[in-house]
Amino acid sequence: SNTSLEGNKVITYRFIVEYLIRPEDPEVFHEDMIKLCHFFGCTILPEDNKVGLIKYFEHRGYERFLYKNGTKFGVSATVKTHQQIAELIETYVEENISKLKFKNLLTDWLKFDINKTTKFDATMASGYTLMLANSSRFAQKQEVKKKLYDVKEIFL
Numbered sequence: 623s624n625t626s627l628e629g630n631k632v633i634t635y636r637f638i639v640e641y642l643i644r645p646e647d648p649e650v651f652h653e654d655m656i657k658l659c660h661f662f663g664c665t666i667l668p669e670d671n672k673v674g675l676i677k678y679f680e681h682r683g684y685e686r687f688l689y690k691n692g693t694k695f696g697v698s699a700t701v702k703t704h705q706q707i708a709e710l711i712e713t714y715v716e717e718n719i720s721k722l723k724f725k726n727l728l729t730d731w732l733k734f735d736i737n738k739t740t741k742f743d744a745t746m747a748s749g750y751t752l753m754l755a756n757s758s759r760f761a762q763k764q765e766v767k768k769k770l771y772d773v774k775e776i777f778l
Contacts, residue, residue: 635718637751638662642726642744652678659687667754670696689754697753704736707749714752 639658645651652675659666667689668675676695679688688695697703711731722728730744739746 640724667750668696669699710752
């Protein structure tokens with residue numbers, strides 16, 4: 623089994639939820655993301671140009687669920703980021719493909735074109751998930767001290 627212990631986290635290398643809808647109202651999407659983060663107790667890695675999502679999390683008091691890369695929330699959707707995503711997915715396929723339970727994601731990966739990323743929401747979302755899971759590899763060189771929160775501070 624390809625399970626490891628990283629600090630106090632158990633890493634299983636499994637995708638646990640698939641979200642494939644694009645609601646017309648962005649607020650529905652933003653609320654769904656808050657619910658997923660809250661339910662799974664996880665952090666989200668948005669594209670830093672998705673200001674609406676970031677502002678919504680901040681407005682609702684859930685900014686602690688946003689991954690902070692240095693001084694900003696999220697990561698830039700650049701050619702370099704897309705290349706990192708492609709490499710992470712390739713590594714995932716080589717090492718963990720037997721753990722993938724989402725056929726839609728596998729199909730999206732098989733059709734993926736790195737030059738047309740907007741047509742591959744599932745691939746890009748899985749790539750950002752893998753980036754976050756491997757965030758120590760992509761973190762900025764400066765050391766960012768993480769504040770430990772009491773659960774009462776997060777869930778008022």
